[in-house]
Amino acid sequence: MKNIEYHQKYFRPSRLPALNLGLLTSEFFNPFYGKTYNEIQLPAELTKTPEDTILNYFRILLEAGNLLGRSCGSVGQGHMPFPIAYNFLSKEYQEKVSYKEYVQTFAGVGHTSLIKLSKIATEKQAIRFFYEIETIVGSIDFTAEYFGYSYGFMEIIYEHSGYRINTNQQIREDFLCAPYHLWEHDAEAAIDIKYGEWCKLIKKRYPTIKKDYVKYIYFQGTDEADYCIIFFTLTNGTDIEIIQYRKESNEDWKQVKLVPEKDCLQEP
Numbered sequence: 001m002k003n004i005e006y007h008q009k010y011f012r013p014s015r016l017p018a019l020n021l022g023l024l025t026s027e028f029f030n031p032f033y034g035k036t037y038n039e040i041q042l043p044a045e046l047t048k049t050p051e052d053t054i055l056n057y058f059r060i061l062l063e064a065g066n067l068l069g070r071s072c073g074s075v076g077q078g079h080m081p082f083p084i085a086y087n088f089l090s091k092e093y094q095e096k097v098s099y100k101e102y103v104q105t106f107a108g109v110g111h112t113s114l115i116k117l118s119k120i121a122t123e124k125q126a127i128r129f130f131y132e133i134e135t136i137v138g139s140i141d142f143t144a145e146y147f148g149y150s151y152g153f154m155e156i157i158y159e160h161s162g163y164r165i166n167t168n169q170q171i172r173e174d175f176l177c178a179p180y181h182l183w184e185h186d187a188e189a190a191i192d193i194k195y196g197e198w199c200k201l202i203k204k205r206y207p208t209i210k211k212d213y214v215k216y217i218y219f220q221g222t223d224e225a226d227y228c229i230i231f232f233t234l235t236n237g238t239d240i241e242i243i244q245y246r247k248e249s250n251e252d253w254k255q256v257k258l259v260p261e262k263d264c265l266q267e268p
Contacts, residue, residue, distance in 0.1 A: 010179040013147050014134055014235040018113035020058035029080055037083035037099050047088070047162030050119075050127045054154060057088040057165065058114040058133070066106040067138055075110050079103070090157055090164040110145065111136040116213060118232065120153070120242060123255055127156040127163075130232055130242065149173040149235045173236040187215050187231040187239035194260035195219070195227070215239060221246075228253065 032040055046056040063076025064085065082103050086094070089102075116132035130153055137148040152170035156163050183189040188208060196202040205219040215231040226247045231239040245253040 006179070010175065010237040014115050014132075014149065016115040016235075018062075018115060018134075019117055020055060020062050020112075020114040022059075024056075024059045024062075029077060029084075032084050033080065035083060037086045040083055040087050042084070042087050042162065044162055047164065050129070050156040050163045051117075053088060053156060053163040053165065054117060054129055054131065055114070057085060058112060058131075060085050060088075061106075061112045063111060064106065065110040066103060066108065067110050068108050082106070088165050090159050090166040093164070093166055093168075108137045108139055109135050109148075110138060115235070116151075116232070118214075121255060123257070129154045129156065130240075132234060134235070149175075151232075151234055151240065173234055173238065175236045178236065178238055185238040187217055187229075187233075187241070190239070190241065191217050191219065191229060194264075195229075195258075198260045199258070199264040201227075224248075 045052075047053045060081045062081075064081035065075040065078050066082075067075060083099070086099050086102055089097070113134040114131060115134050116130070118130045120128045120130055122128050130151070132149065132151040135148045135150070136145050138145040150170050150172050152168060154165055154169075155167040157166040158164075178185045183193065188205075191205065192202070196205075201219075201221050201223070203220045203222045203224075205217070209216040209218075213233045215233060217229045217231065219227050219229075221227055228245040228247075230242045230244075232242050233239050244256050244258055246256045247253045
């Protein structure tokens with residue numbers, strides 16, 4: 001049997017406040033009523049910065065609903081936000097995902113809250129963000145809804161006098177199998193096994209530094225360089241490796257991309 005602390009960490013919903021509340025009132029949606037996605041022109045102020053684009057995208061989707069069989073009267077703004085939200089996608093993204101396919105990705109969702117958002121440094125200077133959302137999800141087979149959590153990574157580009165979402169990788173969180181059966185969900189265990197046992201790279205690992213949902217794990221390498229691996233902790237307790245840094249002697253930290261599964265486990 002798992003202890004109480006273990007259950008509190010892995011089987012509890014998020015207590016973080018939603019970041020996409022407010023600002024957009026019912027009056028905001030009135031000019032878009034009855035319009036298809038290709039008849040909509042986004043107000044320029046919604047996409048002035050990459051952060052504006054993501055926050056306003058999720059503000060519009062806050063009360064978007066694509067419920068399945070269950071009905072309990074009107075829910076939020078229904079389908080009305082979807083044509084507006086689709087215009088936050090770049091032309092390249094829209095060519096890959098049709099509007100019909102886009103709406104289908106929200107099947108069963110009746111409410112979306114953005115609970116984490118963080119910009120991530122990239123080697124190619126792309127504009128990339130990590131995010132986590134909390135959704136109220138229903139099913140045609142049930143007479144009640146439940147909370148679902150997903151995290152993802154968005155890449156933002158500048159297009160048409162504003163910033164647009166060019167890619168969006170979204171992954172559902174595992175609240176059951178991961179904490180029972182996997183060690184990869186724990187940052188410290190992942191560091192010790194991947195960089196220690198597999199790569200024989202750890203000479204000394206230092207105590208983890210935690211700031212909100214961010215974990216900084218430093219270790220001295222057997223190559224005498226210093227390493228910093230940054231993880232983000234999800235609502236289900238899983239730690240996701242985000243970025244790696246390496247530093248030699250008095251040099252500045254430099255981003256690196258080590259892949260222990262390939263670099264250390266495969267035969268030369």
